[in-house]
Amino acid sequence: AQRVTQPEKLLSVFKGAPVELKCNYSYSGSPELFWYVQYSRQRLQLLLRHISRESIKGFTADLNKGETSFHLKKPFAQEEDSAMYYCALVHAGNMLTFGGGTRLMVKP
Amino acid sequence: GAVVSQHPSWVICKSGTSVKIECRSLDFQATTMFWYRQFPKQSLMLMATSNEGSKATYEQGVEKDKFLINHASLTLSTLTVTSAHPEDSSFYICSARGPGLAGGRLSEQFFGPGTRLTVL
Numbered sequence: 169a170q171r172v173t174q175p176e177k178l179l180s181v182f183k184g185a186p187v188e189l190k191c192n193y194s195y196s197g198s199p200e201l202f203w204y205v206q207y208s209r210q211r212l213q214l215l216l217r218h219i220s221r222e223s224i225k226g227f228t229a230d231l232n233k234g235e236t237s238f239h240l241k242k243p244f245a246q247e248e249d250s251a252m253y254y255c256a257l258v259h260a261g262n263m264l265t266f267g268g269g270t271r272l273m274v275k276p
Numbered sequence: 277g278a279v280v281s282q283h284p285s286w287v288i289c290k291s292g293t294s295v296k297i298e299c300r301s302l303d304f305q306a307t308t309m310f311w312y313r314q315f316p317k318q319s320l321m322l323m324a325t326s327n328e329g330s331k332a333t334y335e336q337g338v339e340k341d342k343f344l345i346n347h348a349s350l351t352l353s354t355l356t357v358t359s360a361h362p363e364d365s366s367f368y369i370c371s372a373r374g375p376g377l378a379g380g381r382l383s384e385q386f387f388g389p390g391t392r393l394t395v396l
Contacts (some may be wrong), residue, residue, distance in 0.1 A: 190346045212369070212387040254319060260309055262373060264385060
């Protein structure tokens, strides 16, 4: 069965510091991974997907099949990055399995 | 584009009553809709997947007779919590995906704002 693990429930950094939110997965098929973000009192929204290999709001994530990881990184955190971040794996064609989420707090 | 709405956003009901939550895709046709449940400070747990015009597929441990899902059109799915009890109090979130979205985004889901259910 598929599984997504985000080992940190809370990550607190100072503004301008680098950020790395960890995500590990287990899946027997070819993985397709996403990062979703949920700002305070807002709906869940897609941040980025690994197949796009894009940078959104300064965030990047690289799929490492050897380490079965899809860590989210940003070199310089901003206060507006404070939110809940969820790593998710697509399976069975269109179903998402979410990790437990990491709350990022960026302090001024 | 790709906006999903939910109604109501917040509902309080007495134990034993039934509550219906609507999920609508406003600007695209949602061939598949998903219903999730989120407890405080926890992640989203998939409850069921519904395809337009067919019966919903429920995840293990989710009672299909308690959580009735209807996906009667390409823009509307409903979740009815029957005979609600306090333990059903939770945040219910729907998402939708559909064909024809730009950039091959077939596997992308668009989420509604959620419905908070409180059963007294």
